[in-house]
Amino acid sequence: MERDLRALARVQEWYGPHSSTAAEWPAEALLPAKGATTVSVVLPARDEERTVGDIVRVIRRDLVERLPLVDEILVVDSNSTDATAERAREAGARVVAQDQVLSHLPPLTGKGEALWKGLAASRGDIVVFVDADLRDFAAHFVSALVGPLLMSGGTHFVKAAYERPFTGEDGVARRGAGGRVTELVARPMLNMFWPELAGFAQPLGGEYAARREVLEQVPFVTEYGVEFGLLVDLLRLVGLDAMAQVDLGTRTHTHQPMAALGRMAGQIMLTAWSRLERQGRVLASEPPACAMLQFGLDGTDLVDLAVAERPPLASLVLEEDVA
Numbered sequence: 328m329e330r331d332l333r334a335l336a337r338v339q340e341w342y343g344p345h346s347s348t349a350a351e352w353p354a355e356a357l358l359p360a361k362g363a364t365t366v367s368v369v370l371p372a373r374d375e376e377r378t379v380g381d382i383v384r385v386i387r388r389d390l391v392e393r394l395p396l397v398d399e400i401l402v403v404d405s406n407s408t409d410a411t412a413e414r415a416r417e418a419g420a421r422v423v424a425q426d427q428v429l430s431h432l433p434p435l436t437g438k439g440e441a442l443w444k445g446l447a448a449s450r451g452d453i454v455v456f457v458d459a460d461l462r463d464f465a466a467h468f469v470s471a472l473v474g475p476l477l478m479s480g481g482t483h484f485v486k487a488a489y490e491r492p493f494t495g496e497d498g499v500a501r502r503g504a505g506g507r508v509t510e511l512v513a514r515p516m517l518n519m520f521w522p523e524l525a526g527f528a529q530p531l532g533g534e535y536a537a538r539r540e541v542l543e544q545v546p547f548v549t550e551y552g553v554e555f556g557l558l559v560d561l562l563r564l565v566g567l568d569a570m571a572q573v574d575l576g577t578r579t580h581t582h583q584p585m586a587a588l589g590r591m592a593g594q595i596m597l598t599a600w601s602r603l604e605r606q607g608r609v610l611a612s613e614p615p616a617c618a619m620l621q622f623g624l625d626g627t628d629l630v631d632l633a634v635a636e637r638p639p640l641a642s643l644v645l646e647e648d649v650a
């Protein structure tokens with residue numbers, strides 16, 4: 328109990344100075360601090376033809392043309408079968424095909440792979456990740472995340488917080504009802520094992536920014552464990568006081584069906600397990616099973632939850648320099 332109270336006190340001590348709202352970071356006020364620092368926005372996108380174009384257009388209009396805050400907009404086409412790449416290109420993004428980046432490596436799959444390839448293919452000193460399925464996107468989703476990095480040299484990683492409504496098939500948005508995996512899996516596990524991270528309201532959210540030099544020093548889990556893995560690994564690398572959170576308001580996105588969220592939850596649990604093992608906090612006589620039986624209306628399905636991992640990009644560059 329005493330340990331729990333100490334952890335809570337640490338989170339409270341962090342929260343005040345490291346949490347802010349988007350209104351505190353107006354884009355025009357950031358420009359003088361930008362100087363020669365370059366900013367890339369990277370959007371991982373698999374079958375997002377309905378939303379990716381609008382997001383790219385807003386970033387281009389507000390943060391490239393009106394105010395020169397963003398230097399590069401990169402969409403990683405994650406093996407889409409729809410017109411994602413065309414829509415992104417028309418809107419003004421540079422588009423790379425996930426498997427064509429570092430194409431000498433055997434391709435892996437999933438969101439984490441798209442992010443890692445996006446990091447490899449982009450050039451900015453600051454990298455902002457934004458999901459490509461957001462609705463009602465506005466430019467402060469990018470500028471407010473960049474704010475603390477430009478204004479404070481000691482900040483290395485900035486994660487978004489927001490209210491997440493759930494919009495059902497009836498089209499009605501229910502406030503606070505979104506983020507089911509966040510609430511049922513990610514936050515309970517963080518509170519149990521990495522309580523210092525308990526102050527991050529949306530640990531799974533896809534919007535965050537960091538300095539390239541730190542992103543290149545951590546591994547990327549390939550599937551949906553990527554955000555959980557990054558938080559835990561960055562905590563180790565840079566410490567809580569180099570991490571910050573900005574409230575962006577409300578986030579609406581495309582909801583996945585329950586079975587897909589079950590797989591996501593499994594991938595996040597396996598990611599947590601790998602970090603507990605790596606940090607010497609569990610001793611396993613055998614690894615967890617990666618197969619999960621799912622029951623749907625049309626019968627059962629045996630799904631594979633296994634996640635792979637890409638090494639820190641910096642280690643790869645070193646290896647390739649030596650080779």
Ligand SMILES: O=c1ccn([C@@H]2O[C@H](COP(=O)(O)OP(=O)(O)O[C@H]3O[C@H](CO)[C@@H](O)[C@H](O)[C@H]3O)[C@@H](O)[C@H]2O)c(=O)[nH]1
Nearest residue numbers: 371372373405437438441458459460531532533551554583
């Ligand atoms: O193989 C993939 C899968 C997804 N995506 C893209 O990644 C983003 C987020 O994926 P999505 O399937 O919409 O995830 P959510 O259901 O919204 O999951 C939430 O929780 C995940 C687990 O932490 C996070 O990765 C997400 O960013 C977060 O929004 C979208 O732009 C996708 O197009 C890819 O690029 N490749």
Ligand SMILES: O=C(O)[C@H](O)COP(=O)(O)O
Nearest residue numbers: 505506507508509531582
């Ligand atoms: O972050 C999450 O928990 C998942 O993306 C699910 O979100 P949803 O419940 O809003 O679909």
